[in-house]
Amino acid sequence: MGQKIQPQRVALIVEDDFDVRGLAAALLEETDLKVVETTSAEEALDYLRQHSEEVAFLFADVRLPCLMNGLDLVRAVRIKWPWVRTVLTSGRPLEPDTDDMPRDVRFMQKPWRALDVLMEAEKAAQGYRRN
Structure with a gap:
């Protein structure tokens, strides 16, 4: 029999700022993860439903266009796809209404350090291999 082919592991970036999204993508392309970029929470959810x-x-920004923000997105992801390692990022400190952010979501204030992002991506890739 043939070998079982593992699906490509993906890093999903959700950021509406073109330059910031490009920087995150360039950084994550240095990992073993395939990079997929989206500009809204709704677009990210569509991708997740299929893949x-x-x-x-x-890796999602808090402030996003459309109806859902990044916090809404990570809440949905933690419920529906709990194996996805999740990082929420923002140029502003977390607001008081984010007290109910899932505790296993990591927050990184912008400008984030490249090494911190790469370490989280590597943990995600390693955790995915174990599943």
Whole structure:
């Protein structure tokens, strides 16, 4: 029999700022993860509905266009796809209404350090291999 082919592991970036999204993508392309970029929470959820088994890492901004913000997105992801390692980022400190952010979501204030992002992505890739 042939070998079982593992699906490509994905880092899903959700950021509406073109330059910041490009920087995050360039950084994450240095990992073993395939990079997929989206500009809204709704677009990210559409991708997850179709490819959730491939997504190992979610890197999302708090402030996003459309109806859902990044916090809404990470709440949904933690419930529906709990294996996805999740990082939420913002140029502002967390607001008081984020007290109910899932405790296993990491927050990184912008400007984030490249090494911190890479370490989270590597943890996601390693955790995905174990599943």
